[in-house]
Amino acid sequence: MRRINRRQFGAGIIAGSAAPPAGAQTAAPPIEEMHPGVWRYRFGRPESLTPVTTRKYPPSAAISKLPESSRVPITNVSAEITRRGTIVTLPLEANEVLFGLGLQLQSFLQRGLKKKLRVNADPKIDSGDSHAPVPFYVTTNGYGVLIDTARYATIYCGKRKAGRIATAADAAPAANMLPAAYNRYRVNEPAQVLVEVPEAEGVDVYIFGGPSMRDAVARYNLFSGGGPLPPRWALGFWYRCFGQFNQEEVLQIASELRDSKIPCDVLGLEPGWQSHAYSCSFMWSDKFPKPEAMLRSLFGAHFRVNLWEHAFTHPTSPLYDRLLPFAGDYQVWDGLVPDFLIPEARRLFAAHHEREHVALGVSGYKLDECDNSDYTGNWSFPELSRFPSGADGEQMHCFFGLRYQDTIQSVFEQRKQRTFGLVRSSHALAAPYPYALYSDLYDHREFIRGVANAGFSGLLWCPEVRDAKNAEDLIRRLQTVVFSPLAMVNAWYIRNPPWKQVEQRANNAGQFAQDWKQLESACREIVNWRMRLAPYFYAAFVRYKDTGLPPFRALVMDYPDDPATWTIDSQYIAGESLLIAPVVAGEKERDVYLPAGEWFDFWTDEKHNGKQKLRVTPPLDRIPVYVKSGTLLPLADVGAHSEDPAAWRIHVRAYGSAPAPVLLIEDDGSLDPAFTRVEISWNTADPAGTIRRSGPAANPRYEFTGWERI
Numbered sequence: 012m013r014r015i016n017r018r019q020f021g022a023g024i025i026a027g028s029a030a031p032p033a034g035a036q037t038a039a040p041p042i043e044e045m046h047p048g049v050w051r052y053r054f055g056r057p058e059s060l061t062p063v064t065t066r067k068y069p070p071s072a073a074i075s076k077l078p079e080s081s082r083v084p085i086t087n088v089s090a091e092i093t094r095r096g097t098i099v100t101l102p103l104e105a106n107e108v109l110f111g112l113g114l115q116l117q118s119f120l121q122r123g124l125k126k127k128l129r130v131n132a133d134p135k136i137d138s139g140d141s142h143a144p145v146p147f148y149v150t151t152n153g154y155g156v157l158i159d160t161a162r163y164a165t166i167y168c169g170k171r172k173a174g175r176i177a178t179a180a181d182a183a184p185a186a187n188m189l190p191a192a193y194n195r196y197r198v199n200e201p202a203q204v205l206v207e208v209p210e211a212e213g214v215d216v217y218i219f220g221g222p223s224m225r226d227a228v229a230r231y232n233l234f235s236g237g238g239p240l241p242p243r244w245a246l247g248f249w250y251r252c253f254g255q256f257n258q259e260e261v262l263q264i265a266s267e268l269r270d271s272k273i274p275c276d277v278l279g280l281e282p283g284w285q286s287h288a289y290s291c292s293f294m295w296s297d298k299f300p301k302p303e304a305m306l307r308s309l310f311g312a313h314f315r316v317n318l319w320e321h322a323f324t325h326p327t328s329p330l331y332d333r334l335l336p337f338a339g340d341y342q343v344w345d346g347l348v349p350d351f352l353i354p355e356a357r358r359l360f361a362a363h364h365e366r367e368h369v370a371l372g373v374s375g376y377k378l379d380e381c382d383n384s385d386y387t388g389n390w391s392f393p394e395l396s397r398f399p400s401g402a403d404g405e406q407m408h409c410f411f412g413l414r415y416q417d418t419i420q421s422v423f424e425q426r427k428q429r430t431f432g433l434v435r436s437s438h439a440l441a442a443p444y445p446y447a448l449y450s451d452l453y454d455h456r457e458f459i460r461g462v463a464n465a466g467f468s469g470l471l472w473c474p475e476v477r478d479a480k481n482a483e484d485l486i487r488r489l490q491t492v493v494f495s496p497l498a499m500v501n502a503w504y505i506r507n508p509p510w511k512q513v514e515q516r517a518n519n520a521g522q523f524a525q526d527w528k529q530l531e532s533a534c535r536e537i538v539n540w541r542m543r544l545a546p547y548f549y550a551a552f553v554r555y556k557d558t559g560l561p562p563f564r565a566l567v568m569d570y571p572d573d574p575a576t577w578t579i580d581s582q583y584i585a586g587e588s589l590l591i592a593p594v595v596a597g598e599k600e601r602d603v604y605l606p607a608g609e610w611f612d613f614w615t616d617e618k619h620n621g622k623q624k625l626r627v628t629p630p631l632d633r634i635p636v637y638v639k640s641g642t643l644l645p646l647a648d649v650g651a652h653s654e655d656p657a658a659w660r661i662h663v664r665a666y667g668s669a670p671a672p673v674l675l676i677e678d679d680g681s682l683d684p685a686f687t688r689v690e691i692s693w694n695t696a697d698p699a700g701t702i703r704r705s706g707p708a709a710n711p712r713y714e715f716t717g718w719e720r721i
């Protein structure tokens with residue numbers, strides 16, 4: 012029976028870290044600085060299982076290198092513990108808007124909205140359900156807030172208490188700040204963010220200082236441990252094979268990709284590689300009689316192999332009996348649900364993967380179905396489940412994707428090997444994980460919004476390409492995915508590459524479009540652009556690791572003072588200085604907003620002034636991309652894969668009158684490398700480019716072949 016009396020914890024009276032007896036209050040420092048610019052409010056008795064208490068990675072020391080943020084950005088934070096759980100109240104100023112809350116595919120600007128952060132696959136409504144809900148938000152006032160809970164918290168992003176509260180700001184007009192549709196959210200008035208954390212008798216709230224929005228997100232990411240370090244091959248092109256392929260068919264598609272000169276670094280194997288897939292045996296099926304030989308042959312041709320699986324463990328798996336004591340009390344697809352909060356469960360699971368797959372040459376995994384299934388047939392474990400670690404099903408849904416990633420990470424970390432993979436669920440503090448999220452949903456506009464939104468919450472999102480409505484749809488989707496964290500065609504339900512036939516049934520019947528060669532060549536061109544930009548993207552990931560700045564992010568993160576960026580979810584920034592504005596099939600023209608500064612059209616070199624909206628009519632072979640003036644953009648030659656010498660030959664484009672130096676990164680590919688920073692700079696007086704290496708430079712890899720003045 013839960014307490015009936017309400018206890019109020021204001022900012023000035025906070026329960027100390029030694030939990031007080033029920034009903035008591037302890038005077039304690041109202042707020043504790045945990046790291047430079049990161050403060051914690053502790054309210055009541057927080058639950059023992061939270062994202063912070065179960066984290067794998069410690070905060071990165073680089074937090075102290077961020078711009079100083081010595082003042083607590085918000086102080087009037089309070090909480091009360093009620094029969095409903097813990098309710099936290101945080102302030103919102105007039106004309107302050109907020110973003111984040113994880114992979115929200117249906118909305119962008121969250122002010123005024125209500126989000127219940129339940130873990131779920133394929134949510135089609137904007138309720139907060141998500142593959143990766145994250146109880147973290149960031150505001151245009153330059154700070155972030157993490158509610159450290161593994162509960163399905165509900166966040167009301169702007170409510171006002173009853174009664175007349177007249178403030179000067181009430182009069183401020185919202186009209187020219189945001190489109191009129193936002194007036195209903197009373198953005199121009201002060202309000203409060205309410206967070207309801209069910210079950211809990213207390214919660215920790217972390218505040219991340221800026222001073223800018225970009226710094227606040229970076230601070231959260233560094234608190235999480237910093238961005239991941241992908242292997243170079245992860246930034247090439249990925250192709251996931253038809254789920255029913257056998258070993259020979261996988262080798263055939265590999266040759267087909269090479270013969271048709273479609274660059275490719277990673278092949279994914281879908282469920283058919285296993286002797287039992289729903290649930291999983293984690294053993295090779297008869298269709299793959301010689302996995303080691305297949306992996307060797309693919310590796311020799313510079314293909315990495317990524318295996319699909321989920322964690323639900325089938326009775327035929329050698330892991331089953333050993334995992335039984337460490338599993339939840341309900342089955343999923345006849346399989347066990349391993350309790351990855353328990354070290355022994357992680358160890359057993361990891362050891363099997365090391366022995367049966369990774370030791371043979373597997374380079375990574377796609378960790379499927381670790382979300383939940385309210386909208387997809389209800390296959391997952393119930394929230395009322397119990398796990399030996401003490402977690403219930405609700406908490407486990409919040410943890411499952413993360414702790415599953417921990418388990419698989421340990422395999423690669425022990426081998427001192429980098430990996431990169433896919434995961435269908437994640438949560439708070441996810442920045443250090445080399446995994447991109449994906450979905451069975453397929454709305455192209457939502458997929459684009461996903462790239463912009465994921466960057467607020469330490470997530471990476473893959474707007475994958477499968478089949479298509481028509482050739483235009485395929486081309487437009489492929490253009491988006493090559494300018495995203497993970498460039499991938501997921502052909503799991505089509506036997507042949509989509510450029511041969513976009514329509515699923517005809518594709519599987521081997522009926523190819525008459526002009527498929529033409530479509531293939533258009534697609535090859537698009538994939539080639541990914542290869543040309545891979546060194547630039549790799550440098551952006553190293554920056555993510557070192558400084559916490561997401562490699563892909565919404566415009567508002569870089570331009571929070573420009574309200575015109577607050578609603579832009581159909582464009583995003585890639586790396587330091589590319590602005591991407593994807594086009595969806597059927598759209599003959601679109602608006603592109605260019606923020607302050609000067610921008611160059613990537614394709615035509617035409618210069619545009621910023622702070623204006625352009626109406627563009629992009630031809631089918633071009634996705635609108637703009638380069639910020641003052642950029643040195645390194646572009647590689649196109650290789651068949653990332654180890655091809657061509658992929659290391661660089662041609663530099665210098666945009667604008669005084670381009671700033673830019674870094675490329677060389678390293679040995681190990682897990683803890685010594686980076687050589689290759690600084691590319693431009694001497695405006697000469698004018699000429701120069702290259703300077705700092706760091707070990709034992710084995711310089713990039714070769715610079717030319718400069719172009721734009």
Ligand code: GAL
Pocket residue numbers: 254281282319379380450451501503
């Ligand atoms: C789905 C997943 C797809 C594909 C499929 C195979 O859950 O989202 O990408 O892997 O399983 O059965």
